Amino acid sequence: MKSSALRAVLPCFLLLHAPAAAQEIGVPEPATRALPAEGSAEQRAWKAALEELAASASDPEALTRARSHLARVAWRHPHAPEVLEALFRASGTDADARALWAHAWWGAACDAKGKGKAPKELAASALGEDAFPERLAATRAEALRALVAWAQTRKPAKGVRGAAAYLESLWAREVGRALMEEAPALAETASALDRALARFEPPWSEVIEALEAELTRALAAKDLANGIKAARLLRGLCAQGVFQDLKGPTPPDLSKVSQRVASALERLRAELRAKQGEPLSVDALDAMEREERERFSDEHRDFAWPGIAVSPEGLYRIETSCGHATLLGAADTVERHHRRLVDWYGKDPFVGRPGLVRIVPESFGLEEEGAPFWWAGGFQGGDVTTVKFTCGTIEGLGRTLTHELTHRFDGAIYPGLPAWMMEGRAVWTGGAYGSSFDTSFTPGHASFGGIEAAFIKGYGDAGKLEELVTGKLRDYRDNYSAGYALWVYLSTWEPGAKRLFEPKLLTFMTEVRKGLGNPKGWFEACFCDGVDGRPKDFASFAQGFATFLRGFYWQSLAPWTERYQVKMSKPPSEGYVYEDEAWSWERERAEPWFGQDQASFAAALLLARGNADAAAAAYAWARTVDEWSSEEAQSLAALCEAKKLGEAAWMTRELDRARSPWIARSGPRTLPTALAPLAAHVAALEEAAAAYRARSLAGASYALARRAALLARWWGAELPDPAPPAANAAHALDLPARRLGLHGWVEDDLTGYEERRVKELWYETPDADLFVGRKAPREGTGGFDRASHQRDAFVRSREWIAAGRYTLRLKVHFTTSFNSGAIVLGYGRRDRNLRLHFSAGDFLYAIGQKEELAALESVHVSLHGLRVRDGHLGGALSSRNVDFGRPTSSFEVVLWVDGARAHAWVHGQYIGTYHTVDGQPIEGHIGFAMGQGAVRIEAPTVERLDLSGGAYEELLAPRGFELDRAGAKTSMVELANRAVRGVPLHARGTLAIFVQAPAAGEALDRRQVVVSAQRAADRLKTAIAPYALPQRKIVLFPAALDEAGRAELQAKLGGAESGFELVPHAWTADLRLTPQDDGIGDDRPPFLLFVDPAGVLRAMTPFSGGVKVLPESVKHWCFVFRQRPSGS
CATH class of the missing domain: 2.60.120.560 (Exo-inulinase; domain 1)
Known part of the structure; x- marks a missing residue:
């Protein structure tokens, strides 16, 4: 790795940039400031270092050895003043290094006021008397004390002012962390910033009351869109509030809110249905042109005005916010799954009783429909089927629909089935067919992995099996694997010439209410009756079931499992559904915190309705449960500005800029008078850096100037970046490893x-x-x-x-x-x-x-x-x-x-x-x-x-695709997912044709460059013609191409109207497919790149010869980013 080269010339000793001890600023453990314990490896290294320092007067190499020993000591004792003093001494006559170690010592050894008494030799660092280390320790301590005092005046409140105070406290903590990076000895003072921030609690009641008020207003005003939004958000919060495994603080009791919301939402949706009119047919959806489809998706990306369709024979109404393709696919296929279930059940209990399918793109959308579990991928309620669809295919959606529709059929034909049987049957139907066009399920189908999972979880044990049968599981999700295994066993097991339990299944299901008070007794009455070879008791049944489960274990498959290895039809060849709403940006779902996702959407609604105080409270709540959102931070800043809370506004924007470096700065801010010591400390850092620069102390000058620039950015000040110094073996610019x-x-x-x-x-x-x-x-x-x-x-x-x-x-x-x-x-x-x-x-x-x-x-x-x-x-x-x-x-x-x-x-x-x-x-x-x-x-x-x-950076950083440098031999594998520099970006991504420069030592052939670029551009035009892709399209050509060549290239591409931008590059390195490849067929072929909106290289492939279609790797990324986002 490249950074190993640095290790040879830059032993990492400096403590100037030590991070805080925890997310809470906290107090460093005493062990980090103490000397090594007796008998430890570090103590031996410490003794060796002192011996080398003592010998350095007569042995010049002793200092190098001392620094090596001290690096080991600092690895576990980075804040020990004695160790830092020894590192100072080990710098010998290197005034630059001595200055840096003097600052490090003061940062670790000073008291809460920045005071301390330095050893005599340390006090005379650099060239003559150096007062800067002690002075900066004092200005830093004063800045931190001022910051703490100011943060303690930020008090919890309601509305925008409460959110502003919270954000100001958050900003103060981050600035305190930055100050702490210079001086771990000040951790105790800085910990007060954590206590100041801890006073702020999520404003649950404020937001919930505002949503209830908005719902009441909307009902009275017949404002369907905002009423539905408010009702769904409240329902989502109510659903989260009763999740048994919800994380974080216990939420309030929303049971009464839940009852009111359910009634209101039903009323609003009935009015919306009348307003929207008849749903579209499959034929009408299919007949839409591309522009119509995209417009349709954009207009119906919210359940306040969802896309609606009806299946071909009117068996189902479909509602979704996922977009046109999802709506069309679901409407076109849902009846196939319905009819396959009719074939399995032997009847259709829903004649004249259409069903409703709602398709949401995210888990929080399921919550807003009243999901019973956080992990559910869908749920059934009467004739309403609700499922989640994201990053998937219509065939995959069909399996989720089949699972949930099985519950609908069971509820109508066999009401009251136990959970293990309901889920077991639904899991089986969801997997027991190959294609949506299959008219019946595949008899004898079994998922070996599903049954094996039940075996691994221990359901061959009679006690575990009893928990399943009686519904006393600790985790409801075990019904999916264990219930599935039990269903397959009961419906297919045939140790002899006939199936053992299948004859009793119908009785069990049709008369299941007999087991309401004694589910195990009813199970035994049906399947443990000792008749026709069935076991005589539950224990014997459990033994047989255990044998069945064990037979599916991958290492010991029983011979009889061959009859379950049945082939099914292949699903039709299809790709992903490419629509924005159907491509999640969320993390994989886990147990949520109360308000997760819901609070941020509540903020957007309340802001749109002009309720600034409630919107700000909701945004502040979202900050405690969601990951950082630049869009929300900017909205919060605007709310603060509107309330003339200017300091909170710019502090919020600087918090955002620190996490989102692409956010443009808008100039320096005016610090509150109480925070003037912060600016004074930065000024002292700049003064020290200038003085060191005048003394030719490049390392100390750079480190302090850089520290000043990093700290000043917290209030928007742009200080000039100093020129980096040369490597120095006596010190590095960062803390010791x-x-x-x-x-x-x-x-x-x-x-x-x-x-x-x-x-x-x-x-x-x-x-x-x-x-x-x-x-x-x-x-x-x-x-x-x-x-x-x-x-x-x-x-x-x-x-x-x-x-x-x-x-x-x-x-x-x-x-x-x-x-x-x-x-x-x-x-x-x-x-x-x-x-x-x-x-x-x-x-x-x-x-x-x-x-x-x-x-x-x-x-x-x-x-x-x-x-x-x-x-x-x-x-x-x-x-x-x-x-x-x-x-x-x-x-x-x-x-x-x-x-x-x-x-x-x-x-x-x-x-x-x-x-x-x-x-x-x-x-x-x-x-x-x-x-x-x-x-x-x-x-x-x-x-x-x-x-x-x-x-x-040249020694340390793994470099990406940078157009302004020659580069080194590299490969697509090494460049993937790295930042691109010099390529123009676009909100939907950039397609770039990269025309390579000639190999080192070879002259550029103008004609070859022009012809290569023209042919690649023509191929790309042909390849993308069917798709109308919105991505920016550029041609990256060698910068050595002269003006005449550039003009010729522009003309060959079709002029300025061609849709291609020309961008020169200085890259001369060889490109390979993988680090091990010697080359690619064509000596130096053009490449096709996809760069995402954040400037990250996501796909890269050779693009020459007879290639006239868009390579799948590039096409996939283009399609994912193709559709226009709402409001853009």
Whole structure:
């Protein structure tokens, strides 16, 4: 990796930019400021460093060795004044380094007022007497005290003023964090900022009352659109309020609100139905031209005015906000699924009784329709079927519809079925056909994985089976797997010539009410009666069911499972539905917090209705439960401005700019008089930087000037960026690389690692290694424990790793024969983080299926940001198998985070880059999770690179596709998901033809460039002609092409009206498909690129020869970003 080159010339010692100890600013642990404990590796390094310092008078190389030892000490004791003093001394005569270490010492050793007494030698740093370290410690402390005093005057209130005070307090905490980065000794003072922020509670009642008032007003005024919006939002909050596994504070009782809202919404929808008139037919929808379809989708992207259609024979009315294609697809196919169910049930109980299907694009939309569970993908209520559809196909939607319609049929024909049977039958019907055109289900169909899941969950045990049958499950979702397995068993099991339980199924279902008071008794009466070979009691039944489940286990498939391996028809070839509303930007759904998603939509409605105070309260509420939204922040700022709360307005905008760097700055702000010490501290930093510059202390000058610029940006001031200095072996520009977890570890929740959670399944060693997946050191000999238990564990750092540039380095050692886990970055909540998954080892040996352990020679890794859309966008996620080249028991990991991007290397091999879909930075805690097995995390090390990452970017940063540089030999794999520089952007993405420059040493051939560009452009015109894509289209040509060549190229493309922009590039590097490729057929072919609206390269493919169609990888990205967003 490139940053390894820096390590040779930049030992990372400087503490000038240490991040805060946690998301709450907190107080650093005393251990970080104390000297190493006796007998520790750091204590030995400390003694060695002191010996080298003592020998330095006669041995010039001793200082280099001392710095090496001190780096080890600072890894665990970065705030110890004695260590910083020793680093100062180890700088020798390097005045630049001595100045920097003097500032670091004062930052760690000063008191709450910035006072301290420096050692005599330290007091005379740099050239002569240097008063700046002590002076800046004092101005910094004064700035922080002023900030705390000001934040304590921000009081909770209602409306805009309350939201303004909350945002001002949030801004103060972030500025306090920035000051803390210079001086960890001030943490105790800064912690008051956390207490000031903690006074603000989510304004639930204010928002709910405003929504109720809006609903009342709308009903009286017959304002259907706003009435429906308010009613659905209230219903969504009511649904969240009764979720049993809701996270966060307990919400208020909304039962009375729920009753009023249900009645009001029904009334409003009845009036809307009359106003909208007759629904469109499938033929009418199908006949629309492209422009009509897009306009239709734009006009019906809300349930206040949904798209409506009727199925061909009028069996179903469809309502959706997902867009034209979803509406057409559902209306066209729903009756096929209905008739297949009629064939299965043997009758249609809904003749003359049309059903209603509502299709929503997100989970919060299901809540707004009254979803009973947070995790539901759909639900059935009488004749109303509600389903979620996102990032999918119409065939896939059909399976969800079939599942829910099965509940409708069961409710009409077999009312009162137990949950396990209802869900088991619905799961079976949803999977027991191949194509929507199939007229009947496939007899004997079984999902081996579904039945195996029930086996793994232990439903072969009589006790677990009884919980299922009696409806006493701890998790309702077990009805899907275990209920499915039980249904398949009862309906198909035939140990002899006839099916054992099928004859009793009809009786069980038609007379199910006999089991209302005793579900187990009714189950036994039907299936454990000892007649015709059936078991005589429940225990015997459980034994037979256990045998059935075990037969589907992948390692021991029973011979009789062959009869379940039936072939089904293939679904029709189709692609995704490409409409904005049907492509989620949300995280994968987990248990929500009260108000999640709903509060932000409430704010938009209340703002549109002119209720500024309630809108501001709702936005503030959203900030406590949702991820950051630039759009909402700008709306909040505007509300503050309208109320003449100018300070809150610009502070909100600066909070947004810090997280959304593409937001344009609008000039410096005027700090409140009470915060004048902040500006005074920045002025002192600038003065010190100028003085150091005059003394030729490039490193100290750059570090202080950069720190001043970063701090001043919090109030919009734009200070000039200083020129980066040359590398210096005596110091770096950022803090020393330090051990992760210096402030301790916290066991926490993590989605996907909770079902089999074992508490305290981790421990830390005296040498600072972290074991995850075991409670105590392993016993016995050998390299691994054979047993690799499937147990969940997760532990994270207490400290919050702030946004910016940093690296995480560690080594994973396997201690069990099979291991599956994840390294977690940017942990802000259990469902909001970025994960590097890994799995390696011999699974069969671990579960006892073989006796000889295979050599561990590879690991499979993947990056995942938990976004719904990520898995549906080719190339957004990186996944690969890393070959070690030899047997080993460990592998190294390097993760480089740069704002919104995370680059991963495993065992020295580049894995890929993940870029957040919304451009928000990756910040938060760092943790480690295990789902199976146990590992030792050796020396987890965090290194900030906020300053040096800019100063020495060529050495550190993995570079993206930058048109203003020559570049180095690279590949599409290495450029994917990285930022592009120099390519014009567009709200719907950019299509770029990249015409390569000649190889090094070769002259540019004007004709070849013009012809290559013209042919590629002609191919692209032909390829996109059927689609009318809205993306910006550019041709990137070699900058060496002269003016005559450029004019000729423009003319060949068709002039200014061609739709292509010409953009020169200076890139001369070879491009390859993968790092291992020697070349691509055509010597230097043109490439076709898709750059998303955030400027991230998402797809890149050769585009030459006979290619006349849009490559699928590029086409997919274009289509996802094709449709015009509302209001744009």
